[in-house]
Amino acid sequence: MSSPLREQLDQAGKAYRDLRYDGDLASELLATPLPVRRRTRWRAGMIGGVGLGMAAAIVVVVLLRGTGSGPGISNPNPPTDTLAGGDAAVPPETSHAVETPVTPTTTAAAQMTATPVVPPRINIDIRRFSLSRPSLATLNQRPDLSRSDGTPLRLTRPRYRPSAPRPAQTPSTPSDAPATGASRWLIDPPPVETS
Amino acid sequence: MGVTPGDDDPQVLERARVGDREAQASLIRGLQDVWFRYCWSMLRDDEMARDATQETARRFLAGLPGFRGASQLKTWSLGIATNVCRELRRKRRGGVAGESSLRLVRDAEAGPADRAAEREAQAALHRVVDSLPDRQREAVVLRYFEGLNTAETAEAMACSPGTVKATLSQALRKLRGQLEALA
Secondary structure (H helix, E strand, O other): OOHHHHHHHHHHHHHHHOOOOOOOHHHHHHOOOOHHHHHHHHHHHHHHHHHHHHHHHHHHHHHHHHHOOOOOOOOOOOOOHHHHOOHHHOOOOOOOOOOOOOOOOOOHHHHOOOOOOOOOOOOOOHHHOOOOOOOOHHHHOOOOOEOOOOOEOOEEOOOOOOOOOOOOOOOOOOOOOOOOOOOOOEEOOOOOOOO | OOOOOOOOOHHHHHHHHOOOHHHHHHHHHHHHHHHHHHHHHHHOOHHHHHHHHHHHHHHHHHHHHHOOOOOOHHHHHHHHHHHHHHHHHHHOOOOOOOOHHHHHHHHHOOOOOOOHHHHHHHHHHHHHHHOOOHHHHHHHHHHHHOOOOHHHHHHHHOOOHHHHHHHHHHHHHHHHHHHHHHO
16 A cells, blocks of 8 residues: 555544544433343233233132032032932032031941842833824823813814825824824814704 | 443453343443444434444344354444444435535544645545445445454455455555545
8 A cells, every 4th residue: 555545544544533422322222121121021911911810710710619509510529328319318508618528328228239120121112102202291181172161172183185285294103192293183163053 | 431442351241241231331332432433434424323323232232142252342343333334325325425524524623723734635535435335435444444454344344354355455446546636
C-alpha cells in the first residue's frame, strides 16, 4: 500500500473511532425483560392454570361422590346377604362415607346345601310364545266394552279389502287372541230396535 | 464501566453466559461503541445505526450461551453486527443517506484550525469509502478502521481470509484511483 493512502486511512480510522453510542445500551436492553423470559413466564402461567383447573375438577368429583346418590354412584361392595334375601339384606341407613358398614350375619348361608338343587325340567312349547308381542299382561285381556244400557258390544275383525294396504307383517298369533299391528277391533253400530 | 473490547475476561464472560445481568451489562457497555460506529459506517444513518446496534446487542445476548470462545468476543459480535447491517441494507435498498463523510469530517473539526488541508483529505477519503460496494466497505472498515487482522476480518465477514485479501486489494485500488482523480 502506498504511504499517503495508508496515512489517510489511519487518520480516517481515528475519526471513525471517535464515534460513540449516545446512551447506555445495557440499561435500555436489560431494563425490559427479554422475549425468552416473557415466553417462559407465559408458559408457566398456562401450565399453572391447567393444573389449577384439574385440581378444581378433582375436588368437585370428590364432593359429588361424598354426597351424591346418582345412578352411577353406588356402593362398590354391597353386603353379601343381598343375594341371599331376607330382612338382613337391607343395608342400614348409615352413611358409608362416615362409618364402616357393618355386615349383618345370617344363617342363610349355613342352610344352603352343598350341591345346588336343580329345579325339575320344565317343558315349554316355544311355539306358544310370540317373540314380537310385548310382555304386558293387560294386553291379553279383552277390553270390557259394554254399553250404558248393558248390551254387550260385539267386536269383529275388519274384512280384508283388496284396495286397502296390506299389513306389513302377518300376525303370528292364534286366531282367538287379540292381534296387534294392523289388525284392530272395530265396534259394531248399536242394534236397531225393532218394535 | 464495561470490559475493554477485545480483552475478554473469562470470569465475566462465564457469568454473562449463565445469565448474570451485571456481567451482561458490563460486556454490552464495553462493546456498544464498537457496534454503533461499525453500524453507522455501514448504514450511514443515525437512527438506523441505533436500531442496528440494539438489534446486535439483542442477538449478542441471545447467542452468548452458545459462544465457545474460539475467537475474540469483539470479532464474534462484529460478525453479528455485519449480518444485522446486511439485513437492514437489503430492506433499505436504494435509499442511501450519504451523510457518513459529512459527520466524520464534522467530528474531525475539533482539531487544530491549521489542518484544513488534512480535513479536506479525510473528507475526500470518507466520500470515496462510502462509494465502495458493501463488501469492500465492510472489509476496509473492519481491517483499517476497526483494526482487525485478516483472519478476524474474515470471521466477521463470514468468508475466507483469501476472499478478504482479494476484496481489500480491489477496494484499495479503487480508493487510490479515485483519490488521485480528486487530487
